[in-house]
Amino acid sequence: MQRLDARDPGFAAAFAALVADKRDDDADVAGDVAAILRDVRARGDAAVHELTLRFDRVDLSATGSLIDADEIAAARVQVPAETLAALEFAAARIRAFHAGQRPTDRDATDDTGVRAGWRWSAVAAAGLYVPGGRASYPSSVLMNAIPAAVAGVERVVMVTPGPTPLVLAAAALAGVTEVHRIGGAQAVAALAYGTASIAPVDVVVGPGNAWVAEAKRQLYGTVGIDMVAGPSEIVVVSDHASNPDWVAIDLLSQAEHDPAAQSILITDDAGFGDAVAAAVEARLKTLATEAAARASWDAHGAIIVVETLADAVPLLDALAAEHVELMVDDPHVLFSRMRHAGSVFLGRHTPEAAGDYVGGPNHVLPTGRRARFASGLSVADFMKRTTFLECGPVGLRAIGPAAATLADAEGLPAHAASVRARL
Amino acid sequence: MQRLDARDPGFAAAFAALVADKRDDDADVAGDVAAILRDVRARGDAAVHELTLRFDRVDLSATGSLIDADEIAAARVQVPAETLAALEFAAARIRAFHAGQRPTDRDATDDTGVRAGWRWSAVAAAGLYVPGGRASYPSSVLMNAIPAAVAGVERVVMVTPGPTPLVLAAAALAGVTEVHRIGGAQAVAALAYGTASIAPVDVVVGPGNAWVAEAKRQLYGTVGIDMVAGPSEIVVVSDHASNPDWVAIDLLSQAEHDPAAQSILITDDAGFGDAVAAAVEARLKTLATEAAARASWDAHGAIIVVETLADAVPLLDALAAEHVELMVDDPHVLFSRMRHAGSVFLGRHTPEAAGDYVGGPNHVLPTGRRARFASGLSVADFMKRTTFLECGPVGLRAIGPAAATLADAEGLPAHAASVRARL
Incomplete structure (x- = not known):
């Protein structure tokens, strides 16, 4: 100190x-991770299972990675009643806070008669990474999965190399719909690219080690990700x-x-x-x-x-x-x-x-001075905004000429013609 | 077809x-870009000027990269009046639409007496990349810079290897506060790391070639970025x-x-x-x-x-x-x-x-199926949300015991003790 x-x-x-x-872990794992991503993309489940055997010493070849509903239900029974009650109390408070984050749509017509606005909608599927070992926190399951559920995501897929009963119980409480017993960069790749047994997701969130963080960074753009933590x-x-x-x-x-x-x-x-x-x-x-x-x-x-x-x-x-x-x-x-x-x-x-x-507020937060530009995890991280515009003949006559002028100035004749054809 | x-x-x-x-350009420029980023981080302006001479054949050693206010003012005079009027018309409409996107704060006290919510604030500085050549569009300057201005960003820095009068006029209209005559990965690095002549920014947006896109991807986390387009x-x-x-x-x-x-x-x-x-x-x-x-x-x-x-x-x-x-x-x-x-x-x-x-809506939009999870550029891309919590003694007695129970379950004794010490 x-x-x-x-x-x-x-x-x-x-x-x-x-x-x-x-203080960030800057282990240079970019090359190793790129190789794993290529392998999973090319060979799907076979690559995931081989890498899981190699890194986690778990053989999924007979069972596959999906944890079945019975095991998840059984996990709940193993959790002490007081802990389960605390998890449920936490989930309810987190849900209530995040419900207030649902973004609002807009639909407005201006004085030229042009109508414009936006509409929010949930992503179809989200992936949640949960580390194994000491950092396998049920509270993080709640903090990552509940915003997705509040957003209205239909499919929330959790991957974790070492599912504890507590983590599985939290997943059930938080609306996770599917759990796979895999971890590392190969799990992130499976979520992003999809395999025969795991349909691809649209967004991947959750904390992980240097390999997981690098996999998310390399897959940014293939899927949405939360901030690197x-x-x-x-x-x-x-x-x-x-x-x-x-x-x-x-x-x-x-x-x-x-x-x-x-x-x-x-x-x-x-x-x-x-x-x-x-x-x-x-x-x-x-x-x-x-x-x-x-x-x-x-x-x-x-x-x-x-x-x-x-x-x-x-x-x-x-x-x-x-x-x-x-x-x-x-x-x-x-x-x-x-x-x-x-x-x-x-x-x-x-x-x-x-x-x-x-x-109630999310505990997934920007670290390492990133709060200068980044925010904690929220419902909006599992949604996207589609804007819209409706001119009509009257509105287009009001705003179209300026558009055509600018298209001319930018050397884009088809842009200009698409407006002028309608004036 | x-x-x-x-x-x-x-x-x-x-x-x-x-x-x-x-259809994405997947030229593998990761290694070249990483070398440029390292060089700019280590040597600042000297590296930026050397790379500008090599790639853009522009010698900044005597003048520096900053374009002065006189040149920007002079640019406006060179733009035809009709084009300038169209730019101003566009800027006003884009500003009006984006003003509706300012996010709202929340501050609520629940029935346990716990107060929680969030507060939005603008980033302090934003960088805007504008390509040279054919893709140097004044409309993109408006679409990238106006949301930053609406968000309340104090410093909006534009970098562009080939500033046209039209682009400079658009920058002035859109509230850009500083323009530098640089481009490529070295310009993105200068924005993110800062140099002696360019203070670092918090967010970098704007379209660019494969080098620029890769530089943004590698710098994601050092700064915020818009979606790779x-x-x-x-x-x-x-x-x-x-x-x-x-x-x-x-x-x-x-x-x-x-x-x-x-x-x-x-x-x-x-x-x-x-x-x-x-x-x-x-x-x-x-x-x-x-x-x-x-x-x-x-x-x-x-x-x-x-x-x-x-x-x-x-x-x-x-x-x-x-x-x-x-x-x-x-x-x-x-x-x-x-x-x-x-x-x-x-x-x-x-x-x-x-x-x-x-x-009015932004024309910076997700491409390549990324609309499954991503949104167009908006005011929120230049802001961040700080959450807050205030328990007070009464609220902490209501919610604290469950927190301590979960901390025990997660094996985090200092977490549990920090709550129990106050109960």
């Missing part, structure tokens, strides 16, 4: 280095009146995800910063996830002391963090002045972890 | 081949009552863009199809753009005869075309039944070319 003080002469350079801190991050802004232990555990709730995660405190009280640093040490020792959390905090953590909390605003905008907590009495003042962040948690009683599960 | 009849036994296979018709396409649906010449010239208005463009007629009257084919031949001979238009029509054009126009609907959805014209008496019936298209032109008096310039 490093300490920065905005009043120090070297602060600008040190803060710039913090902003530039590169990097390690998680949080910035907590707090005055001296917060409980240092609450701040410490919030910082660690990001750090425990991944040694590459980043947790930053910005405060106007150096003594409070020291108290938080001490609380972090105390809390670290209690965590089963201590190794990852300590690695993250040591390598990427920071405590920044500013003269006044208003000075935090430009720092927040430069960091454009995935998560920002504003632990002050009136968080709305700071919130109204900052601009770039994935999601903001207001007040001392809104730990980011509540938002990870049951707040 | 090929003729297909939906009543023929081989139709399904022939139509599938038409849908799979690959392929060759243009149109599907005209018409009954026998349309003027065959109008249909023919509309088909050619796409074909004249590019030998890789595609124009398709779907009709329920074989004789009408023949009349359109004859009209295409007659019109072709009159066009200055005959070479491109004829190459496109010969290689990719099609006339499809269906039993009834209702049978056109599944074909339209499979093609998911950039542009669809519905040249029938009541186009709304067909429009309500189809789902996938970039933009739809309703009725016999709405040539697609009117929409290219002055209709």
Whole structure:
């Protein structure tokens, strides 16, 4: 963890280095992934099954990849009742929040008589990647699948190399219609290109390792994808009146995800910063996830002391963090002045972890300063907008001559003629 | 041009081949582009100037790339008054349409006392690529820059290797704040990474050749980008009552863009199809753009005869075309039944070319079947959504326990502790 003080002469350079801190996995897997995509495109299921045997040591040759409805139903029975109730509670809250995101259509006629607008419609099929192992989170299943269901997507296909009962139960709750026991770049390729046993989808979302992320990047354009996600991050802004232990555990709730995660405190009280640093040490020792959390905090953590909390605003905008907590009495003042962040948690009683599960807003958010231009996952990511125009003879007489003039200027005679033929 | 009849036994296979018709430029420039991006990232302006000298044969070493305000003002004077008036007319209509696209914020408190919602804000800076040569269209400057201006983007940077007076005049009209005389992958890299003379932007949009498209794809994640665009396409649906010449010239208005463009007629009257084919031949001979238009029509054009126009609907959805014209008496019936298209032109008096310039909807649209999942350019492409959550002590008591239960289930103890510490 490093300490920065905005009043120090070297602060600008040190803060710039913090902003530039590169935590993304930049393993060069582009060539390997391209080969896998070509193979799956050419040979379909046969390639997927061979790659699954090689990388995941699972033999699908007899069973195929589809997990049947009985197994999914059985998974639900294995989940403890309290956990299932919490999943259902979370799903209902996420569904309610996202229902408010359904975009609106427009159909308007202007004073020339020209009618124009747009109509939203859902994609026909969406694919959801769920990692295996430690990062196989049922909450991510809800956060990725529910917006698709709210959008009205008929077919939501989940792929995962290691389906846990909890993940399968979450999939059933969230409206997933089809689950395949595959992972890696080969699973993303199967979703995008389709195989004999998996019909192609239109959009692929969900987190994954470097191979999965690179496969999505290479397939962007063949299908739609969500933003490429990097390690998680949080910035907590707090005055001296917060409980240092609450701040410490919030910082660690990001750090425990991944040694590459980043947790930053910005405060106007150096003594409070020291108290938080001490609380972090105390809390670290209690965590089963201590190794990852300590690695993250040591390598990427920071405590920044500013003269006044208003000075935090430009720092927040430069960091454009995935998560920002504003632990002050009136968080709305700071919130109204900052601009770039994935999601903001207001007040001392809104730990980011509540938002990870049951707040309602999506926890799939832009990382690595991408909140400058990107948004969290939403219902619109599973929809598209078709615009329309209707001139009629009267409207075309009003607007057509200018179109023909511009077509002439651009050297496109058929464009001009298609308008003039009707005038 | 090929003729297909939906009543023929081989139709399904022939139509599938038409849908799979690959017209994208798939020149493999990934390695060349990656080298250019690395070079610009490492050496900034020096690399951009060297590459500009090599590829565009323009020496920027003395002048730099920035086009000054005097040259832009002078450009306006060189544009004929009628063209300038048409540009201004188009800009006003595009601005009015896009003003209706400003997304709305949400701020709601639910029955647990939890407050949540989202807030939209503009990106700080957007870059707009404008090709040189034949594809240097002032209308595209308007269509790309006006949504950014409507979104509230403070800095809109245009790059173009060959600025014409018309393009510079359009830039001034559309709210472009900065123009640089550079092109190719090096210009996209300069926008994304920034150089000493070009501050970095957050989003890069606009059409370009294979190098430009690949540079955008590789920089996706460093900046936001618009959809990778392929060759243009149109599907005209018409009954026998349309003027065959109008249909023919509309088909050619796409074909004249590019030998890789595609124009398709779907009709329920074989004789009408023949009349359109004859009209295409007659019109072709009159066009200055005959070479491109004829190459496109010969290689990719099609006339499809269906039993009834209702049978056109599944074909339209499979093609998911950039542009669809519905040249029938009541186009709304067909429009309500189809789902996938970039933009739809309703009725016999709405040539697609009117929409290219002055209709109001954006002419930057998904091509190559991407309308299955992608939308035309819009104001939202220059904005991002920040979600927020405010629990307060009462709300956290209502929703926190379920969050802690799920954190336990996911093996994330700091997540659970950050909630429980506050309960």
